[in-house]
Amino acid sequence: MGSSFSGRTADARDRDTEGRARNARPRDGLGRPLPYGAEGVERQPEGVVRTPERSVAEAQELLAAGKPFHAHEVFEDAWKSGPEQERALWRGLAQLAVGLTHSARGNATGGARLLRRGADVVQEWAADTGRPEPYGLDLASVAGWARGLAADVEAGGPPVDAAARAPRLTS
Template sequence: MGTTSSSSGRPAGARDRDDEGRARNARPRDGLGRPLPYGSAGVERQPEGVVRTPEQSVHEAQELLDAGKPFHAHEVFEDAWKSGPEEERALWRGLAQLAVGLTHAARGNVTGGARLLRRGAGAVEDWASASGRAEPYGMDLDGLARWARALAEHVERGGGVVDAGARAPRLRA
């Protein structure tokens, strides 16, 4: 019988692994993706590697954003960027950056939040310009970029910790 770490409830030195043996942190997480102590009640995590249609990705991400779970919305966008067509990867990566920027702003990380919000805004604008598509899948990329820059400015001006659900963007016009 192995020894158990008193703080985690797991065998000392044990590492979390997925079914394929890859290291995965199995600690529960809160709605903003922050790890909680083992044994705590956390928010159900988004499954990784799910292939969705673009419309499903937008719908699921919006639901998560509205629920104040931008970290989890980022995971939906990340799946889309990794599984989607090459010509759309920059779009989905930019959307993931927007969600992570909101996550950092909600966690009180002013610098990281503002930086990622601006980076994501630039990425979706660049993609729209290069593709000639300002509203892919009904999304308002210009509106998202304006939202992101305004939120970045708000947090930098000392706007305090952001309520992620209340400040969630509308992906579709």
């Protein structure tokens, strides 16, 4: 019944090599599914364990390239594999990346909501832990960026350019 990640199964659901349901459609730079057979961007591998510094560096590269959906995957890996006391930090950063993704896709309501939620989470984490710049992250600036972008998105206009509006994560 199952097949590799690159193909469709007999039950018309994509499955990875371990049999888990996994959509294999190609994706664009903002993570939107494209038709089967279309040229997409390379997916960010899931479940990669990185050092926190490597997570920050990879996410920054992806954000600067206009790929916030992919940066979210890096933050999600850190969230799932990191120590319990840092999970809120990585979850908040993932929410910021998804907020930028939604804003770039034209979803102003969802984008603004996630940007504000992520900003609140990272600022709360910094206040609770007394660590405003873990791993070189400038959480106050990142939270300010997110709130500013949320206000801009809610003010209307075209979808944001993800690369042009990407945050600078470190000081």
